[in-house]
Every structure is written in C-alpha cells, then in structure tokens.
Amino acid sequence: MTHTLTAESVAYAYESASPVFSQVDAAVRAGEILGIVGPNGSGKSTLLRVMSGLLRPGSGRVTLDGRPLSAFSNVDRARTLAFLPQAVNPAFALSVFEVVCLGRYPHMGAFGALSAHDREVAERCMRHTEIEALETRDFLTLSGGERQRVLLASILAQEPDILLLDEPTAALDIHHQIELFALLARLAEDGYGFAVVTHDLNLAARFCDRLLLLTNWRETPISGTPAEVLTGPRLSEAYAAAIRVDRHPVTDAPLIWAETPAGNGPSAGGDGPPLEGGRS
Amino acid sequence: MTRRGRRFFVALVVAGSIAMVLLSLLTGAEPLSVARAWREWRSGIPMTEAPTLSILVQQRMPRTLAALLVGSGLALVGCAFQAMLRNPLATPYTLGVASAGAFGAWTATVLMAGYGLTRSILGVSSVQVFAFVFAEADVLIVYFLAARKGKVSPTVLLLGGVTMGMLSNSGILLMRYLSDPERLKMMDHWLMGGVDVLGYGPVLTLLIGVAPCMAILLAQMAKFDQLGFGVEIAAGRGINVRLLQTSTFFVGSLMTAVIVSVAGPIGFVGLIVPHAVRSVTGSRHRILMPVSVIAGGGFLCFCDIVARKLLPGETPIGIVTTLLGGPFFLYLLLRRRFTDWGA
Ligand SMILES: Nc1ncnc2c1ncn2[C@@H]1O[C@H](COP(=O)(O)OP(=O)(O)O)[C@@H](O)[C@H]1O
Numbered sequence: 001m002t003h004t005l006t007a008e009s010v011a012y013a014y015e016s017a018s019p020v021f022s023q024v025d026a027a028v029r030a031g032e033i034l035g036i037v038g039p040n041g042s043g044k045s046t047l048l049r050v051m052s053g054l055l056r057p058g059s060g061r062v063t064l065d066g067r068p069l070s071a072f073s074n075v076d077r078a079r080t081l082a083f084l085p086q087a088v089n090p091a092f093a094l095s096v097f098e099v100v101c102l103g104r105y106p107h108m109g110a111f112g113a114l115s116a117h118d119r120e121v122a123e124r125c126m127r128h129t130e131i132e133a134l135e136t137r138d139f140l141t142l143s144g145g146e147r148q149r150v151l152l153a154s155i156l157a158q159e160p161d162i163l164l165l166d167e168p169t170a171a172l173d174i175h176h177q178i179e180l181f182a183l184l185a186r187l188a189e190d191g192y193g194f195a196v197v198t199h200d201l202n203l204a205a206r207f208c209d210r211l212l213l214l215t216n217w218r219e220t221p222i223s224g225t226p227a228e229v230l231t232g233p234r235l236s237e238a239y240a241a242a243i244r245v246d247r248h249p250v251t252d253a254p255l256i257w258a259e260t261p262a263g264n265g266p267s268a269g270g271d272g273p274p275l276e277g278g279r280s
Numbered sequence: 281m282t283r284r285g286r287r288f289f290v291a292l293v294v295a296g297s298i299a300m301v302l303l304s305l306l307t308g309a310e311p312l313s314v315a316r317a318w319r320e321w322r323s324g325i326p327m328t329e330a331p332t333l334s335i336l337v338q339q340r341m342p343r344t345l346a347a348l349l350v351g352s353g354l355a356l357v358g359c360a361f362q363a364m365l366r367n368p369l370a371t372p373y374t375l376g377v378a379s380a381g382a383f384g385a386w387t388a389t390v391l392m393a394g395y396g397l398t399r400s401i402l403g404v405s406s407v408q409v410f411a412f413v414f415a416e417a418d419v420l421i422v423y424f425l426a427a428r429k430g431k432v433s434p435t436v437l438l439l440g441g442v443t444m445g446m447l448s449n450s451g452i453l454l455m456r457y458l459s460d461p462e463r464l465k466m467m468d469h470w471l472m473g474g475v476d477v478l479g480y481g482p483v484l485t486l487l488i489g490v491a492p493c494m495a496i497l498l499a500q501m502a503k504f505d506q507l508g509f510g511v512e513i514a515a516g517r518g519i520n521v522r523l524l525q526t527s528t529f530f531v532g533s534l535m536t537a538v539i540v541s542v543a544g545p546i547g548f549v550g551l552i553v554p555h556a557v558r559s560v561t562g563s564r565h566r567i568l569m570p571v572s573v574i575a576g577g578g579f580l581c582f583c584d585i586v587a588r589k590l591l592p593g594e595t596p597i598g599i600v601t602t603l604l605g606g607p608f609f610l611y612l613l614l615r616r617r618f619t620d621w622g623a
C-alpha cells in the first residue's frame with residue numbers, strides 16, 4: 001500500500017508569538033522526495049514537527065492516508081511515519097548499535113526485548129548508512145557527521161513508510177552528503193516517501209521531486225518543482241541576498257550560488273584581500 | 281560489555297543479594313541457630329515458647345523484608361528519575377520528598393509533645409502519617425510549579441524540588457529549635473534512617489505502597505531508553521512524553537514518600553546503586569532497572585548488617601549507606617570516562 005502524508009492549509013504559532021506560517025499545503029507521497037528549504041528561522045523545523053504530529057496545527061489539518069493524524073494511536077503513527085529531529089541530546093551513553101536498535105521501539109513488545117529480526121533490521125540499516133565499523137563505539141564520542149548517519153540508521157530501523165528528516169546532511173562531508181541523497185533516492189524508488197529539510201539548494205535541486213520554499217515574511221510558502229521554485233528572483237527575495245541560478249555545465253541541473261554582498265570582502269571571482277573591517 | 285559478561289554480572293548481583301538476605305536473617309544482637317529454629321518449627325510449639333523461631337520470624341524477617349523493599353525501591357526510583365529528568369545526578373530525593381518527609385516527621389513530634397497530637401492516626405504512627413502528607417504536599421507543589429500548558433519542565437521540577445528541599449530543611453531547623461533536648465536525639469536517629477521495624481505492620485505499608493509503583497515503573501523500561509536519548513525523537517517514535525514524565529514523577533514520588541515515612545530518609549542508595557549498575561550494564565533500562573532493583577535490595581541488606589555489627593548497639597543505616605557508598609561512588613567517578621553519563 002502506498003502512503004501519503006498531507007498538510008492542508010496548516011498554520012502554527014508558538015505560545016504568544018506571531019504565526020510562524022499559515023496556509024501551508026504540502027504532501028509527502030510514496031516514491032517522492034519533498035525538499036523543504038528556506039532561511040534560518042523560516043519555520044522548516046516547525047513544519048516538520050506539525051507534520052509528524054508532535055505539534056498540533058493551530059488551524060488546518062494533517063492527514064495520513066486521508067485520516068487525521070490525531071486519529072492514529074501514537075504507536076500506529078510511528079510505524080508509518082518517522083521523524084528525525086534536527087538535534088538530539090542524549091542524557092546517557094549508548095553504543096551505536098544500541099542507538100540504531102532504539103528505532104525498533106514501535107515494533108517491540110511492552111518490555112523492549114529485541115528479537116533476532118530486530119537485530120537483522122538494525123544491521124541492514126547500518127550497512128545502508130555505512131556505519132558498520134562504528135557498531136561498538138559510544139555514540140557520544142562520534143563526530144557530528146557520524147552521529148547523523150547513526151541517527152539516520154536508527155530512523156530507518158523504525159521501518160516507516162514516510163520519513164521526515166530535519167537537516168540530515170547538515171554535518172556531512174561531501175561524500176556522505178551525496179551518498180545520503182542517493183540513498184534517499186534509492187529508497188524513494190522502493191516506495192518510501194521523504195520530506196527533507198536542507199540548506200544545500202544544489203542537492204535539493206538535483207534530488208528532490210518537489211520543493212517547498214519557506215520565507216521569513218510570507219506566511220504561505222512557494223511550492224513546485226525545483227525548476228519552478230529555484231529561480232534567482234525568488235531565492236534572492238527569500239534569502240535577502242543576491243542569488244544567481246545558472247546551469248550546471250555537466251549535469252544541466254540548476255546551479256545556485258550567492259554573490260558576495262557589495263562592500264563586504266572579495267567580489268565573486270575576484271581575488272581581493274580577505275574580509276577585514278567592513279562591518280559596523 | 282559482551283552479552284556473556286553482562287550475564288555473568290547479573291548472576292553475580294543475584295547471588296550476592298541472596299547471600300545478603302540470608303546473612304541478614306542470621307545477623308543480630310545474638311547469633312541465630314538455624315538448626316534450633318528448625319527444631320522449634322518442627323515441634324509445632326507456639327511461637328511464644330519458641331525463642332529462636334520467634335526472633336527469626338518476628339524480628340529478623342520483617343527487618344530483612346523492609347531492607348529489601350526500601351533498597352530496591354530507592355534504586356528503582358533513582359533510575360526512573362534519572363531518565364525522566366534526563367539528568368544522571370537525579371536521586372529519589374532530588375525533588376525534595378525526603379526533606380519534606382523529615383520536616384513532617386519533626387512537625388508531628390513537636391505537635392505530639394506540646395499540642396496534643398495523638399501517637400497514632402487510624403492505627404498508623406503519627407510520625408509516619410505526617411511524613412507522608414508533607415512529602416506528598418511537596419510533590420504537588422513542585423508539580424504545579426513545573427506544569428504549564430500541557431508541558432512539564434524537567435528543569436523547573438529540579439529547581440523547584442531543590443528549593444522545596446531547602447525550605448523543608450530550614451523548617452526542620454526551626455522544629456529542632458522548638459524541641460526539647462530529649463527528643464532531639466530520637467529525631468536525629470529518625471533523620472538518619474533505619475529499617476529496624478517492629479513486626480509486619482511497616483512491612484505491609486511498604487509492600488502496599490512500593491510494590492505496585494515498582495511494577496508501574498518497570499513496565500516503562502523501553503520508554504525510558506527513548507526519553508533518555510532525546511525528547512523529540514522519543515515523541516516521534518510514539519511515546520507520550522508528557523504522560524511518561526508525569527506518571528513517573530507521581531509514581532516515583534509516591535513510592536519515595538512511603539519509603540521515607542517508614543524508614544526515614546536513607547541517603548545515597550538511589551544515586552549510587554543505579555550508577556554502579558549502569559557502569560557495568562550500560563544505560564539500557566531493560567537491563568539497568570531490574571538489575572538495580574536486585575542490587576538495591578542486596579546493598580541495603582548489606583548496609584543493615586553492617587549497621588547492626590559496626591558499633592555496639594545500632595548505627596543508623598543512613599550513616600552506613602553514605603560511609604560505604606560515598607567512597608565507592610568517588611572510585612566510580614575516578615575510574616569511568618565522563619561520557620558514560622552523557623557528555
Ligand atoms: N519552542 C519554540 N518556542 C517559541 N518559538 C519558537 C520555538 N521554536 C522555534 N521558534 C521560532 O519559530 C520560528 C521558526 O523556527 P524553526 O521552525 O526552528 O525554523 P527553521 O527550522 O526554519 O530554522 C523561529 O522564529 C523560531 O525562533
């Protein structure tokens with residue numbers, strides 16, 4: 001069965017604050033990667049929290065296969081829908097393997113015993129994210145990028161159909177960034193659905209089927225295919241920076257880059273001195 | 281730690297605790313002959329005419345049971361509070377329950393001395409009733425401080441608990457000031473805790489107050505793993521974080537209040553046992569919690585044996601747990617890497 005997670009004109013405001021967004025429509029479909037992009041503080045993480053059922057939308061609704069999220073039991077929801085937050089802050093030491101096994105929670109019995117099947121799933125997910133070599137390491141001693149891959153493995157071990165990932169590539173090196181997106185693309189072909197928050201617009205352009213661009217001043221995001229969303233004027237407005245969109249000479253995908261702000265160090269392509277002064 | 285190593289450790293803890301229970305039954309002011317107790321049992325004479333058997337059944341058994349229940353209960357609440365507050369320094373007393381209970385006990389003593397409070401209320405000693413009521417009042421106050429609009433803040437729980445504890449402590453000082461010197465010694469003894477219970481009444485109180493709460497906490501083992509790892513990720517995996525925090529808070533505090541009201545504020549067990557176990561088994565609560573329960577019971581039996589034997593007469597057990605536990609805890613701190621407790 002293919003699953004769809006839909007947000008219909010959802011709005012959200014934190015306590016006594018102005019709305020982060022209103023009127024957001026978004027759909028995460030099986031077989032697709034939805035990219036969520038936008039400047040810092042534009043509400044990307046908030047949107048994922050709302051879509052994962054952690055926060056209740058102020059208005060509008062979030063449905064999974066047509067049923068409102070609130071109609072699911074927590075565990076039923078977690079078996080279909082997984083959420084990887086932007087940061088975790090473990091209070092106790094756990095090994096990498098233990099962390100990956102935590103993902104099996106929605107499938108466990110009451111006392112949390114791991115079956116042979118649970119272990120197999122965990123090991124498969126560790127292979128997917130290339131962390132087998134870290135298996136016995138203490139999670140807290142890993143580098144930021146290693147941690148992100150371990151977390152991704154633990155979310156995959158949950159065996160959900162739809163995954164909401166908040167900046168999964170933020171700390172990854174260029175090899176693992178591309179590996180991660182390639183892995184997501186492969187899994188999407190197998191029928192998984194993804195919503196991925198990322199700051200890497202070039203990767204988003206290459207791998208996402210649809211994009212949602214949140215901004216700090218519009219309450220409704222811009223949505224569409226990467227080609228529709230990633231235009232110079234739109235991005236320049238959203239990020240309040242001079243952003244150019246060219247064509248990649250090899251892949252022909254959009255190539256997004258920002259011009260250096262005027263009077264702030266070397267100009268694009270120039271070889272002037274490094275930034276010095278220039279800020280008040 | 282390998283699975284085999286872990287099994288070996290668990291076996292060791294179980295064997296050690298059983299040994300402590302047996303030793304506790306045999307230890308006391310005078311040595312107890314098992315053979316004679318057995319003969320008295322076989323002969324079927326009434327308890328009143330069987331001195332050895334009656335010591336065993338009327339004194340040693342309730343005392344040992346009380347030590348087991350108190351030790352395992354405190355160790356379990358320690359584990360649960362550390363997970364709930366996501367803070368490895370949390371103890372059953374972090375939220376001020378012990379100090380509030382002690383304050384209640386002192387208040388009862390002063391009221392009994394000068395203001396006509398009866399010695400017992402509905403068959404339970406007034407000191408116990410007051411200790412329990414004050415402890416529960418502390419729990420409610422701390423909870424209402426920390427709960428806002430569908431959320432419980434662990435930080436406010438901690439700060440509120442510590443502040444309530446300090447308030448109670450100054451209340452204790454006031455009560456001490458108001459008491460006559462006769463009572464001071466008796467109450468100081470209470471404040472250091474003890475499982476020297478008389479008969480089965482207190483054991484029954486402990487059993488009713490502690491056993492169901494332990495069952496509830498143990499049933500949450502898998503959830504504590506998730507909560508300890510991260511709040512949002514736990515919620516995403518289907519855990520009702522607020523319900524888990526609230527129920528753990530109330531169940532753990534209730535249990536602690538019952539324990540404190542019966543045995544006084546016995547220190548350190550709830551901190552040191554979970555950490556000692558954690559340093560061997562790791563932080564998966566499915567292993568950590570049951571092993572801590574067994575180790576906590578055994579450890580308190582051991583401390584109670586020492587309390588009976590260390591000095592002529594009885595040493596308050598709270599002194600023993602701290603004297604034995606403190607250096608051991610320092611040793612753990614020296615030996616372990618800091619990441620064992622997260623960061
Ligand atoms: N718990 C919170 N309470 C109040 N405001 C918040 C909270 N979390 C985020 N915000 C605010 O909501 C806005 C969107 O935040 P967030 O969704 O984290 O942005 P992004 O992930 O796009 O960087 C920001 O202005 C942020 O300051």
Ligand SMILES: [Mg+2]
Binds near residue numbers: 044045046086166
């Ligand atoms: Mg964010």
